Each structure stands twice: as C-alpha cells, then as structure tokens.
Amino acid sequence: MAWKQNIIEDFKQLVSFDSISFHERKTADWLFARLKSMGFSVEEDQAGSHYGGDTGNIFAVLDGELDGDPVIFCAHMDVVEPGSGKKSVLEKDGTIHSAGDTVLGADDISGILEILYGVQLVLDSGKPHKKIEILFTIGEELYVKGSDVFDYSKVTAKQAYVLDLSGAVGTAARRAPSIISVRxxxxxxxxxxxxxxxxxxxxxxxxxxxxxxxxxxxxxxxxxxxxxxxxxxxxxxxxxDCCVLTAYETPLESKSVTDFQKACEILGFSGELTGTFGGSDNNSFAKNGIEGLVLSNGMYNAHSTREYTTVDDLYKGAELIGQLILL
Missing domain, CATH: 3.30.70.360 (Alpha-Beta Plaits)
Incomplete structure (x- = not known):
C-alpha cells in the first residue's frame, strides 16, 4: 500500500528538521500545510511568545458527517537534546534508529505521523466519521509548557488520546503523577x-x-x-521556580478507555492499561476537564542516542488511530 511507504518517507523528513523545544518552526510549518491539504481548518496560537520561542501550538479541526462528541488527538513537536542534525537509518528488519550521535526524535514524530495517517486512512476509506480535533504542542519536553498555556475553550472533544508513551502500540497509560519542578x-x-x-x-x-x-x-x-x-x-x-500539574487517573469506565480497548480488540492488539511515571500533555487535558489516555506509539529508549522505532509500530499506530475515529 502506498501509505505505508509514504509514512516512512514522512518520518525521515520530520527527523531531518531541527525541532528543539521552543524552536519547532520547521515542523510546525510542515504540519500546518499537511493538515490544510487534508481539509482541516488550522490555527497557530501564541504559546511560543510566553517562552521566547518561535512557534505556537497547532490546533486543527475537521468536521464530520456523524453526530456525537468528537475526539481530540495530541502529540508534541519538540525533541530533546542532542536533537540537532538528526538522521534516520532504516534497517532491513524495519528498525529505524538515529546515526548514533543524536536522538532519533520518534518521541514524538511517531505520534505525529500515526495521528496524521490514522486520519488519512479514514478519509481514504470514505466512511462517515465524527468531528476530529488535533493538537500538536510545543515545549512538551520542558514540562508541558505549550499545552499548559493553550486555550482549551477551543476544544469541543470530551475525550483525548495523547500519543507519547514508550513501548509497542496497543498499550495505554490511564494515570500519571503530578509534575513538580524546582530550581x-x-x-x-x-x-x-x-x-x-x-x-x-x-x-x-x-x-x-x-x-x-x-x-x-x-x-x-x-x-x-x-x-x-x-x-x-x-x-x-x-x-x-515551581511548576505543578495535577495528577490524574482516568476511570476504567470512561469512554476513552472503553473505546481504546474495543479498538485494540478489533485490531488484535493487547489493549493493556498501565500507569506512567512521566508527565505528558494529558496532564494538561486532565487539568482542563478532558478525560484521556496516553497511548504507546512505538518509541523505545527515548531521550537517548539509542532511541529507535519500528516500521511495524508506525503502521499499527496509524491503524489504531483510524479505528478510534470510527468508533
């Protein structure tokens, strides 16, 4: 299928962009154009101005034919250091890693592309869907700085899926701790x-x-x-300085959990629920009354020069997003 080759090429493209926290301009411009070409209405806020950055959060909306509460998908555009001059290496077994002197950036390029291609799979299928919302954030790696200043009055979704968890696709974290930062x-x-x-x-x-x-x-x-x-x-x-985000635990009976498990069952994925010691943009969603899960997006050894992902995880992640949209 053409989309499977395209997602690999797009992964290589996004890896090649320097996208250190608060300097996500190239990635944001690429995403803005891609989302517009898919039919989304797209806007960029002024989040970067709070931190001396050059980029804002990207919020996109695609109207659907079906009634019901929309869902919002989220991934972050920034990467950690060493993240300048990244290069991706694709092995014959489908493993994708960096050249060894930088991080790969699968955290969170994998999440970004799984969202985009999940939506594209639905559009290509011609199946009716509910309204879709997407938030691509800045500065997540520096304690969710971008999502912390986003205007959540723009969001109509009641459930969120944040693609930002290590491990194979098919696992999700429904609880996370508070983040307390002290200098x-x-x-x-x-x-x-x-x-x-x-x-x-x-x-x-x-x-x-x-x-x-x-x-x-x-x-x-x-x-x-x-x-x-x-x-x-x-x-x-x-x-x-001190930054505190509230801890959360998404109830087992919430729609985000039940839909995730149903989608995994349809696709033959594990559907495992777990917790995480790391904060994410889902902390910000929880703080603003939006229940959600953090989904594994097939990144491994994140925040190190040994970081890698796999082609199979990219495919499965996109398929999972597509299935969640159609539920």
Whole structure:
C-alpha cells in the first residue's frame, strides 16, 4: 500500500528538521500545510511568545458527517537534546534508529505521523466519521509548557488520546503523577581561590553536599526524584521556580478507555492499561476537564542516542488511530 511507504518517507523528513523545544518552526510549518491539504481548518496560537520561542501550538479541526462528541488527538513537536542534525537509518528488519550521535526524535514524530495517517486512512476509506480535533504542542519536553498555556475553550472533544508513551502500540497509560519542578539557587561568598580560599563560602561544594544526601530515582512506588542539571561559577543566577500539574487517573469506565480497548480488540492488539511515571500533555487535558489516555506509539529508549522505532509500530499506530475515529 502506498501509505505505508509514504509514512516512512514522512518520518525521515520530520527527523531531518531541527525541532528543539521552543524552536519547532520547521515542523510546525510542515504540519500546518499537511493538515490544510487534508481539509482541516488550522490555527497557530501564541504559546511560543510566553517562552521566547518561535512557534505556537497547532490546533486543527475537521468536521464530520456523524453526530456525537468528537475526539481530540495530541502529540508534541519538540525533541530533546542532542536533537540537532538528526538522521534516520532504516534497517532491513524495519528498525529505524538515529546515526548514533543524536536522538532519533520518534518521541514524538511517531505520534505525529500515526495521528496524521490514522486520519488519512479514514478519509481514504470514505466512511462517515465524527468531528476530529488535533493538537500538536510545543515545549512538551520542558514540562508541558505549550499545552499548559493553550486555550482549551477551543476544544469541543470530551475525550483525548495523547500519543507519547514508550513501548509497542496497543498499550495505554490511564494515570500519571503530578509534575513538580524546582530550581534552587545556592549563594556562597566569593574569594580568591589561590590567596584566601578560607575567606570564601564555596557554593558548588555546598550544593554538591546537599545533592549527595538526596535519594534519586524511585523514592517510593509512586514517586521518582531527579536532579537534572547543576550550574555554578560564572553561570547566570537562577530565580527559584515551581511548576505543578495535577495528577490524574482516568476511570476504567470512561469512554476513552472503553473505546481504546474495543479498538485494540478489533485490531488484535493487547489493549493493556498501565500507569506512567512521566508527565505528558494529558496532564494538561486532565487539568482542563478532558478525560484521556496516553497511548504507546512505538518509541523505545527515548531521550537517548539509542532511541529507535519500528516500521511495524508506525503502521499499527496509524491503524489504531483510524479505528478510534470510527468508533
């Protein structure tokens, strides 16, 4: 089928775009044009202006012939570092990985394309469908910054599917923790390190001493803790900051769960429900009263130069989205 080759070529194209958080311009422009060509009404908000970025969230709507509450699909446009100069390598077994010096960007290019091609499968089938809404966000990797400032009054959907979970297609997370981010500034006292070190208070030493007493990783069954970066010396001072997003747990009886399981049953997928220790744009949906799931989109070893996906996962992800649209 032509679409199966096309999704691979589009994956390569999106990988080639530099799309670091708050610099998602090329990806956004490509998506804007693609969505318009599919018949969506498309708009871009000013989310990037909140963070000094060059791109906003992309929100698209496609009217349908059937009544009933629409569904919204979501994926993020940004990738983590090292994510500049990405190249994709397709192996004979269908594995797609980077050249080894950057991330691949399957987090979240896989999700983006599975949404687009899932919709396209429905359009090509000619089958009637309900209204479809899509949100492609910026800055997700920096604690869902784009979706946090999106105007949810634009959304009419009552259920959401966020494609942003590691693992094979057919698994979904229905619960996730709060995200709490803290930046701490340690102030010491400057002194000449060679002539009078005893008159100074070593801020980096104090910070290192504090960090060494903290428990990293899994603190308990529901909590993980991590120190991501440390800056000292001539680095710019950082004002303490805190960002909190509410935890959520989507009920088993919710339509997003039952539709997901039904679609998986039709397609022969596992339909497994799980939880995640990572936050996603679904935290923002939950905060705004929209129930949803985070779907596995076939990305593995995300946030590392060993990241990869598979052609089979891309196909299955698109088929799953298409089935969810038709339920």
């Amino acid at each position: 701490a500034e340690i102030k010491g006292k400057a002194a000449h390190a060679g002539f009078e070190p005893e008159n100074g208070i070593h801020a980096i030493f104090a910070a290192a001493n504090a960090v060494s007493r903290l428990c990293m990783g899994h603190v308990d069954e529901e909590t993980t803790f991590n120190i991501g970066t440390i800056q000292g010396g001539t680095a710019t001072n950082i004002v303490p």
